[in-house]
Amino acid sequence: MSGVHEECGVVGIYAPQGEDIVRFLYYGLLSLQHRGQEACGIAVTDTGRDELDVNCIKDLGLVSEVFSKETLAALNGNLGIGHVRYSTTGESVRENTQPLVLNYCKGKLSLAHNGNIVNTDELREELIRTGAIFHTTMDSELIAFHIAKNRVHSKSVEEAVYKTAKKLKGAYGLVIMSPKKLIAVRDPFGIRPLCLGRRGKTYIVASESCALNSMGAEFIRDIEPGEIVTITEEGITSNYKLKQETKAHCVFEYIYFARLDSVIDGIKVYDARIKAGELLYKRHPVDADIVTGVPESGIAAAKGFAKASGIPFDLAFHKNSYIGRTFIKPSQSERSIGVQMKLSVLEEVVKDKRVVLVDDSIVRGTTMENLVKMLKKAGAKEVHIRISSPPFMYPCYYGVDVPSNKELIATRKSAEKINETIGGDTLEYLSVEDLQETAKGLMICTACFTGEYKAGQKSNDNEG
Ligand code: 5GP
Ligand code: MG
Numbered sequence: 269m270s271g272v273h274e275e276c277g278v279v280g281i282y283a284p285q286g287e288d289i290v291r292f293l294y295y296g297l298l299s300l301q302h303r304g305q306e307a308c309g310i311a312v313t314d315t316g317r318d319e320l321d322v323n324c325i326k327d328l329g330l331v332s333e334v335f336s337k338e339t340l341a342a343l344n345g346n347l348g349i350g351h352v353r354y355s356t357t358g359e360s361v362r363e364n365t366q367p368l369v370l371n372y373c374k375g376k377l378s379l380a381h382n383g384n385i386v387n388t389d390e391l392r393e394e395l396i397r398t399g400a401i402f403h404t405t406m407d408s409e410l411i412a413f414h415i416a417k418n419r420v421h422s423k424s425v426e427e428a429v430y431k432t433a434k435k436l437k438g439a440y441g442l443v444i445m446s447p448k449k450l451i452a453v454r455d456p457f458g459i460r461p462l463c464l465g466r467r468g469k470t471y472i473v474a475s476e477s478c479a480l481n482s483m484g485a486e487f488i489r490d491i492e493p494g495e496i497v498t499i500t501e502e503g504i505t506s507n508y509k510l511k512q513e514t515k516a517h518c519v520f521e522y523i524y525f526a527r528l529d530s531v532i533d534g535i536k537v538y539d540a541r542i543k544a545g546e547l548l549y550k551r552h553p554v555d556a557d558i559v560t561g562v563p564e565s566g567i568a569a570a571k572g573f574a575k576a577s578g579i580p581f582d583l584a585f586h587k588n589s590y591i592g593r594t595f596i597k598p599s600q601s602e603r604s605i606g607v608q609m610k611l612s613v614l615e616e617v618v619k620d621k622r623v624v625l626v627d628d629s630i631v632r633g634t635t636m637e638n639l640v641k642m643l644k645k646a647g648a649k650e651v652h653i654r655i656s657s658p659p660f661m662y663p664c665y666y667g668v669d670v671p672s673n674k675e676l677i678a679t680r681k682s683a684e685k686i687n688e689t690i691g692g693d694t695l696e697y698l699s700v701e702d703l704q705e706t707a708k709g710l711m712i713c714t715a716c717f718t719g720e721y722k723a724g725q726k727s728n729d730n731e732g
């Protein structure tokens with residue numbers, strides 16, 4: 269059975285003055301919806317009350333489906349966390365939704381996690397050794413249980429979090445809520461993004477800066493790789509003991525995953541994508557009449573390609589934005605239909621034209637194969653495919669949803685063969701070196717293109 273690989277988004281808010289923050293959590297989750305469309309949830313508490321309790325609502329579905337006016341009205345508090353979740357496997361069950369809320373020696377502990385832990389076997393074995401009766405294979409749950417266990421012998425919850433984080437291998441952006449604290453942790457490699465913001469006296473942590481904008485909050489800074497931030501009534505403190513030299517920021521955030529208006533680790537996602545398009549033209553020029561991008565994530569790179577080449581940019585597709593990402597459809601035939609339902613060609617734009625078609629990535633090849641067919645059917649004379657990332661060849665163990673390399677077309681076929689399959693006139697990819705240039709001096713993780721897993725690898729590929 270293949271495991272759960274997920275892409276997620278997290279948000280945490282603490283208003284020490286006592287302001288109700290539930291609607292801000294909701295806005296934050298709405299703007300992180302692109303990071304996960306399978307499930308979502310909010311857990312809140314009111315630190316002003318004598319009897320501290322946590323209210324949690326979570327379910328399968330989009331943020332707008334799970335939370336109605338009524339459900340939101342039923343939640344209130346000044347400290348809370350939220351989560352959006354995505355998973356590719358069939359295990360999209362309610363039990364896997366987050367935030368997780370569990371009882372521990374100090375009351376209730378809530379946790380939301382973005383990323384994937386690779387040493388889950390080790391973590392589970394340690395819990396079993398210490399006498400815990402344990403069934404879960406879910407990495408986030410293992411983290412929560414370790415924190416709860418460590419809390420017993422620690423002087424604070426942040427110390428228990430630190431002791432736990434020391435043992436984790438892999439990717440984690442965590443927001444944790446103890447009865448009166450908000451804690452945020454970013455793994456020492458900085459694989460997944462996490463940033464800090466403020467709205468008046470209210471502190472916010474979120475996967476991406478776009479979430480801060482949505483609440484009218486100001487961006488303070490990125491949480492540093494290996495930093496543990498603790499926010500209490502007294503203010504904000506940091507523990508940097510996990511920091512290390514080597515970083516491995518997920519470059520796929522810039523290529524595809526993050527929202528176009530986010531800024532991660534000092535680099536604007538928009539700039540990185542424009543740059544990728546410019547470099548694509550520089551390395552792989554072509555004569556054509558128009559440049560177009562696959563909505564939404566291919567558009568900025570297409571603009572970059574158009575800018576560098578002088579070939580006019582045009583919109584060749586209309587996107588129906590009311591349909592989820594095609595990846596969600598489980599079977600291959602449903603996936604193809606998904607592409608056609610989501611995108612339709614503007615015939616007048618492409619008829620008799622030589623078209624440059626830019627997308628951020630080819631994973632299984634479904635999207636490209638369908639789009640090339642659609643373009644040719646609409647009368648395009650030539651279709652030159654330019655991909656703003658290198659061939660996607662290796663699975664990600666750090667939270668991107670590609671389940672196994674069997675499904676990755678580039679592990680089975682050369683670029684030439686892929687081009688034959690998808691029916692393009694030419695097909696060119698961005699190189700790993702050029703990709704590094706889009707991320708400037710940042711130390712990036714390129715494991716999905718190179719197979720170099722800087723932050724550790726799962727010993728057993730069959731487990732999530
Ligand atoms: P393919 O159709 O080749 O399997 O997938 C390529 C398309 O999926 C591209 O248009 C790209 O924007 C999108 N894509 C790439 N990576 C991911 C991912 O990790 N998750 C989701 N949902 N879509 C992705
Ligand atoms: Mg796409």
